[in-house]
Amino acid sequence: MYAARKRPRQQRSRHTVEVILEAAAQLFQRNGFNATSTNHVADRAGVSIGSVYQYFPNKDALLVALAERHLDAALRGLGSVFDEIRRADLGLEAALRVLVGAVASAHRDRPELHQLLFDQAPRVPELVARLRDGERHLAALLAAELRRMGRGGPDAEVNALLAVQGIEAQLHGAYLHPPAGVDREAVVEAVTVLWCRALGEPLVPDHATGGHDHLERRHAPGADHQV
Structure with a gap:
């Protein structure tokens, strides 16, 4: 159908x-x-x-095809973003600014259509499977970059998947429909800062190495943005 x-x-x-x-x-x-x-x-x-x-x-088939086209374009674009991050050897904050900015840019392009596809495109199994495969692919790319940076916490793969899913959901909601008095760039900044904090943990917990410097540094003013 x-x-x-x-x-x-x-x-x-x-x-x-x-x-x-x-x-x-x-x-x-x-x-x-x-x-x-x-x-x-x-x-x-x-x-x-x-x-x-x-x-x-029928029209539903057109909508599903448009959703597939939109998803494929988004995945290609974000794949290129990770190539850019890797080539430039970016740190965590700079990498997240590029990544979050790219997702926000995708939402700026034809936002009414983006909203329609999200709200009304039938959740057919094939489309859902492509979405989940795409999320896992992007999460693997992000996890690799987190490991290169020595960040992402003790389970970088899980945290990377949460970040991929979370950034998309947060921007789809708050970026397309920001709170009263808040502009969209402020939303982009808030999402970037949030995930800098969430992904800033070292790969190896400090208690495993017997050190406490990172814990002290985390709670120092402004430390969350040191990458």
Whole structure:
């Protein structure tokens, strides 16, 4: 019901599908999901309604395909962010500023469509599985960087997964809909500071090495931002 009827194999077919999806994205963003019909999408795309139905049986299938496209683009973009972090050999705070900034930027791009996809795209098993696989992939990249920095606490992999999921959820909520009197850049700063603190623990607990310097440093004014 929600899946595309078939996957395009030829270049021309792939182009047609992209045109249809872009038309749907523009109409969903401008008019809303309920006010948009498949006939509207066909007219906007400049194709016949039969061409739409050749690939998408209904509007829900269009929405799922858009969610897949959005997810794939986000994963590619964040993968490039981790390449940048690794090449620049960034510390924790600088790395998180790049990462949180990239996630915020993705939310700035067509926010109404982003909200629609989050709220109304059917949670089909294939889409959920792709999301979870993507989260685990990004968490592995983040965990590797945390280990390079000697940060992330005694279980960097778990903490990295919590960070990947948490940053997305926090920005989706508070960035798209900030509290009264708070601008979006303040939200980005708050999320960055929060995860600097959460991920700033050393890989090896101090009690394992017999030292207490880190505990004292953690509670010193401004110490949470030393990376």
